[in-house]
Amino acid sequence: KYLELARQVAKLVKPFEHAIHSHHFFSTLRGMVNLYLETADTSLLDRLEEEWEKINTKGLLPTGGAPEHYLTTWTSDEGCSEADWMMINLYMWSITRKIRYIEAAEKTLLNHFFWNQSANGGFSCNYGGGDFRNGKMGNHAPGKRNEAYWCCSMHGTYGLSEIAKYVVTFDNRSVWVNLFNDIKGALRMMDSEVKFSLRTLYPLKGQLHLEIESENPFDLKIRAPSWLQSLPEGIPLGQSLNLSAPTSVGARPRPDINLGGTSLNLTVNGASVQPDIKDGYIVIPKKGRRLKVELNFPMQVRTEAPAISSFSYNKSDFVPASVTGKNLIFYGPSILRPVDKLEEGEIVIIPDNPDFRIEKGLLRIKFFAVKSPEDAADKEKWQARIFEPISQETFSPMDITEYLFRVEGLKS
Numbered sequence: 139k140y141l142e143l144a145r146q147v148a149k150l151v152k153p154f155e156h157a158i159h160s161h162h163f164f165s166t167l168r169g170m171v172n173l174y175l176e177t178a179d180t181s182l183l184d185r186l187e188e189e190w191e192k193i194n195t196k197g198l199l200p201t202g203g204a205p206e207h208y209l210t211t212w213t214s215d216e217g218c219s220e221a222d223w224m225m226i227n228l229y230m231w232s233i234t235r236k237i238r239y240i241e242a243a244e245k246t247l248l249n250h251f252f253w254n255q256s257a258n259g260g261f262s263c264n265y266g267g268g269d270f271r272n273g274k275m276g277n278h279a280p281g282k283r284n285e286a287y288w289c290c291s292m293h294g295t296y297g298l299s300e301i302a303k304y305v306v307t308f309d310n311r312s313v314w315v316n317l318f319n320d321i322k323g324a325l326r327m328m329d330s331e332v333k334f335s336l337r338t339l340y341p342l343k344g345q346l347h348l349e350i351e352s353e354n355p356f357d358l359k360i361r362a363p364s365w366l367q368s369l370p371e372g373i374p375l376g377q378s379l380n381l382s383a384p385t386s387v388g389a390r391p392r393p394d395i396n397l398g399g400t401s402l403n404l405t406v407n408g409a410s411v412q413p414d415i416k417d418g419y420i421v422i423p424k425k426g427r428r429l430k431v432e433l434n435f436p437m438q439v440r441t442e443a444p445a446i447s448s449f450s451y452n453k454s455d456f457v458p459a460s461v462t463g464k465n466l467i468f469y470g471p472s473i474l475r476p477v478d479k480l481e482e483g484e485i486v487i488i489p490d491n492p493d494f495r496i497e498k499g500l501l502r503i504k505f506f507a508v509k510s511p512e513d514a515a516d517k518e519k520w521q522a523r524i525f526e527p528i529s530q531e532t533f534s535p536m537d538i539t540e541y542l543f544r545v546e547g548l549k550s
């Protein structure tokens with residue numbers, strides 16, 4: 139009788155166009171996932187994919203998260219719906235194996251979700267002014283996340299426990315490494331115990347170190363993030379990459395500070411191997427008892443120009459990037475923000491070889507800013523601006539976080 143009631147509830151779920159409160163809407167979709175897993179009713183899966191499409195194109199912030207409400211006047215987020223969106227994507231990946239879901243999950247996790255986290259580990263809800271449509275979002279109390287302990291902390295920590303299940307997943311023939319996080323343990327594939335250890339400094343550094351021990355053969359599949367596969371275009375991975383080629387406005391990490399170097403290098407049991415990438419994963423056949431994998435890849439600085447949704451009820455008007463002229467700046471998978479606020483109208487200059495610093499696990503990157511496009515040509519007028527991943531909010535809270543910029547990339 140409960141299952142029958144669930145079927146009836148699922149039929150009543152209104153489409154995205156009628157959604158206002160994102161946590162409510164996303165929760166109903168999580169319920170539809172559970173119902174699909176129980177019934178294998180493909181009409182539910184079709185409906186989920188349809189709603190995902192609409193959320194992905196009309197219902198997300200450039201940071202990968204969602205606003206609390208789909209209302210034109212609303213300016214806050216909520217940790218619970220960021221957690222929902224991440225979980226929906228992880229579940230949809232496990233059902234469909236479509237790479238877009240795991241990519242969306244990681245984008246939200248490493249950016250909006252961690253940005254939302256309070257210093258005590260809880261998750262928050264912020265009404266602090268700014269306008270996320272213009273790439274500025276405020277805190278309720280300046281310099282402090284406003285924890286919603288009665289809601290977001292519970293759903294956020296539930297989300298964290300769900301994420302842990304998807305770092306490494308497996309079936310009878312494959313082990314997938316989906317999210318890069320330190321992990322050590324054992325899993326049982328058929329009759330074999332597979333001992334597993336993954337060490338990494340990602341997303342600070344593009345480096346993975348895996349050690350696996352088991353009797354059985356299988357394919358190890360390590361996710362190759364799409365930004366890594368598409369940059370630079372046309373050059374096969376594994377070759378030495380000339381990243382100063384005009385492939386993006388961005389630049390490369392300085393090789394001398396060893397932030398992953400400038401090429402993707404894969405070593406399997408001590409031997410250098412050309413990566414075999416299928417459906418977004420580097421496939422490595424495990425044959426012997428032990429498998430030892432070292433993977434190094436570059437963490438480029440790059441930009442993306444998102445269209446901005448107005449999030450008005452029942453429709454979504456878009457302002458294309460060609461009109462806003464605004465960009466996200468990424469370091470690998472991480473969206474960056476200025477540590478010191480930019481002045482109104484300032485243009486960010488990304489030099490060819492930005493200086494990096496990692497101190498106590500926190501990343502700082504040195505860009506520059508100028509007041510007008512003409513000033514960009516005159517290095518005398520460049521003023522240093524330090525950027526960091528917005529996920530570092532918890533460690534250095536700001537009253538307004540900015541994440542969309544006019545950008546000039548210059549060749550040195």
Ligand SMILES: [Zn+2]
Nearest residue numbers: 216218289290
């Ligand atoms: Zn909440």
